[in-house]
Amino acid sequence: MTRSFDIAVIGATGSVGETLVQLLEERELPVATLHVLASGESAGRSLTFKGKNLRVRTAEGFDFSTVQLVFFAVAETTSRLYIEQAQAAGCAIIDLSAAFPAALAPRVVPEVNPEVIKRLAPPYLLTSPSASAVAVSLVLAAICEHVQLQRVTVTACMAVSSRGREGVSELARQSAELLNARPLEPRLFDQQIAFNLLPQVDTPDDEGHGVLEKRLSSELKELLGDAQLKVSASCIQAPVFFGDSLSVSLQTTQAVDVAAVKTALQSSAVLEYVEAGDYPTVVGDAVGQDCVYVGRVRGGLDDPAELNLWIASDNVRKGAALNAVQLAELLIKHYL
Amino acid sequence: MTRSFDIAVIGATGSVGETLVQLLEERELPVATLHVLASGESAGRSLTFKGKNLRVRTAEGFDFSTVQLVFFAVAETTSRLYIEQAQAAGCAIIDLSAAFPAALAPRVVPEVNPEVIKRLAPPYLLTSPSASAVAVSLVLAAICEHVQLQRVTVTACMAVSSRGREGVSELARQSAELLNARPLEPRLFDQQIAFNLLPQVDTPDDEGHGVLEKRLSSELKELLGDAQLKVSASCIQAPVFFGDSLSVSLQTTQAVDVAAVKTALQSSAVLEYVEAGDYPTVVGDAVGQDCVYVGRVRGGLDDPAELNLWIASDNVRKGAALNAVQLAELLIKHYL
16 A cells, blocks of 8 residues: 555644654554644644654644544544534544544444444544543453453543643642642642542532543443443542553453453453562553553452453553554555 | 540551550540550650650560550551460450451441440450541441442552551652652562552452452451442552542442432531532541541442442541540440
8 A cells, every 4th residue: 555644633732642643653654744733822833753843833724625634632622623624624533532422423442343433434533532441441352252241340540641741740840849848739630639639530510420430431331332331430630640540340240250351361462461469550561552551350359240450551642642543544444 | 434544555656556646645535554665666765645755665575464455556467476465464455457357356446336346255355447448337337328238349549658657758759759850769669659559559369359458348348247248349559648548339229319328428427528529638638637538429320229439538547546546435435
């Protein structure tokens, strides 16, 4: 194949967008022209791509008819402004913000439910799921032959990088102030995040469920193709710079063969299984990696139909930018 | 009552022991003589109690017949050395190390299962449960009239103070090194704890279950008097100095009346219920407090027989020292 594509990345100066541009180069996607777009503030900066400096331009007024593929790595409200323009121009779209419902923009993880794309017609609009849903679905897909899932209970401890670069600098600032015994006024988060855990990462609805909690639950059902699956999701903001850590408890219809599950995890190409005794962490293992790390795999203490495990994954790279680029690879290979 | 008691605290220079001595004074327990004992290293130091300096002596060779009540706030191995001596001398014992099995040394939380003591004969040997079990059992006991529990799934994010003063200084040291961009060698923990989460807090057994995970599970069943209750426990070491944060998901036999649960939590004297929208944290709320904080109370996203909540509690004070002192108050009032 010698075809190449004109591609735009909206939100190219954010942490996900920048990683996405890096991955387009690293993974040698057939890019003819790359347009790096961002909000007004970042316009004028430049990004390096294949040894050249690309000038960041504002997304406003961009002519989407000049590209065939667009990544949206911006907040939902910004995606909404431009996705319809890009669709009208016939672009294939990969949206990381979940701006459209699943019926219009299915959630896809290439290693989990790639067959979904077959049912679509161009112009393609795919959603790259939340980082936690990407990580958990990869693990559950790897073991689905050995466990008939009934319920998934997840506590997702999320890094401050889920709030972008501002989250990272706010944790660093707060930690330094506190270690120097200076008074602290939280800025980005509602409360002190340094040396603390916040049990809420966004604004909950009237029933008390957070946006990301609902997203994680519905995305897992969609990715695993199991509308009956019960999912309990709790999202926690942790004082960690990069990487999502997920404590997962599964209930199954039958007793779990833990040894078979471990073998399945070991033989997966996208997972790194860590043996009992040792354990994976985001800092020690997952950050910067393309694999999702799984460890602490164990049955139930009092229930043979239970399985518990721990997942560590790079929320920016594997959970967001890489999944989006893999979706582009899939579209390019089979559909565009 | 004008009776007073000679009391010994073994492990008085540890963080729990020191808080325990403070609470004996604050809560005006009828102390005649207080003996503060510790390992050889700390002997010779002094502690303040009711305006006097008490010299810390070594536990070795202590004559237990000179006291009527002994607190063990030391590691299990040390407790085992001395508990039998103290029992032989007729002392009432409150052990924070769980050195003896439940059949010999029942786990008691005064607000949850005080009636257990009635079935015992002197000399009394009570175990103050793990800090997480104290916190979770207080919350579950408060709502037990409104939920018929089937299963409790807990992810317990534990502060480094669960490893004593060494844990606290190691987190401070690692955080400072990293913020100053100096290379890091973890000492106390297996891996970097600063800006990271470790999914294991002790040595797991052959099935992969950690000591504290098994303790939390068995203690919850015992405290709630429900041997059939299923408990899934995951203990995580968090980069937090003080306070345990617990993400809890409950399954019940019938649809949960969430409003009734909230009212029950609000009317409990030992809990502080935080309304939806806001949320409690260990740093902002729980540390230094005698109450256990509960928030993020919400039903299931897809299961009416589910309840989710978040608990923040001071692991050293409420979870350990205060519970032990409250047990002493109970023994003194009714049994000694």
